[in-house]
Amino acid sequence: MNDKKIAHLGFIQGIINRLGNDSFLIKGWCVALVTGLAALSSNTKTEYLLVSIFPIIIFWFLDTYFLWQEKLYRSHYFMVSKKTESMIDFSMVLTDESKKKEKYCEVFRSSTILPFYLGIFICVLIFLYVLGISV
Numbered sequence: 186m187n188d189k190k191i192a193h194l195g196f197i198q199g200i201i202n203r204l205g206n207d208s209f210l211i212k213g214w215c216v217a218l219v220t221g222l223a224a225l226s227s228n229t230k231t232e233y234l235l236v237s238i239f240p241i242i243i244f245w246f247l248d249t250y251f252l253w254q255e256k257l258y259r260s261h262y263f264m265v266s267k268k269t270e271s272m273i274d275f276s277m278v279l280t281d282e283s284k285k286k287e288k289y290c291e292v293f294r295s296s297t298i299l300p301f302y303l304g305i306f307i308c309v310l311i312f313l314y315v316l317g318i319s320v
Contacts, residue, residue, distance in 0.1 A: 187270045187273075189270055189273040189275075190265070190266070190268065190270060190273050192275075193265050193273050193275050194262060194265055194266060196275070196277065197258055197261055197262045197265060197277070198262065200258050200277070201255055201258050201259060201262065204251050204252075204254050204255040204258065205255060207251050208248050208251045208252055208255070211244050211247055211248045211251065212244075212248060212301060214244065215240060215241060215244040215245075215248075215302070215305065216305070218237065218240050218244075219237045219240065219241060219305055219309065222234055222236060222237040222240075223237065223309070223312060226312075226316070227316075231313075231316045231317075234309060234312055234313055234316065235313060237309055238306070238309060241302060241305055241306050241309065244302070245293075245298070245302040246293075248298060248302070249289065249292050249293045249298055250289070252292050252295065252297065252298060253287060253289050253292040256287045256292065257279045257283050257284065257287055258279070260279075260283040260286065260287060261277075261279055261280075261283060264280075264283075
């Protein structure tokens with residue numbers, strides 16, 4: 186492999202790593218925020234737990250966006266790996282073709298996103314039921 190291709194693939198891999206790290210941080214923040222609101226609701230007002238539904242949904246959409254972008258850049262990585270040295274232009278622009286292949290809605294329901302956020306959402310609903318708050 187030539188130096189230009191290795192450098193270009195390194196740039197793309199850096200983006201993929203950052204997106205994966207961001208996704209990990211979002212999951213951590215979601216768990217921390219929901220846990221904090223659950224702890225607050227057990228001591229003072231139980232409505233805090235009801236408020237935790239909104240961050241779950243927001244973090245769910247945000248995490249889906251980062252995973253979707255990661256998948257798009259993985260596709261871009263694969264396309265660059267197939268190029269010859271003369272075709273390497275260091276472009277980081279994602280093609281419409283890869284965006285059609287990887288759909289946001291499919292990532293939203295993927296096996297790495299759906300069980301995590303749906304699990305937290307169901308736990309909050311169970312806690313709300315146990316605490317006697319009607320939704």
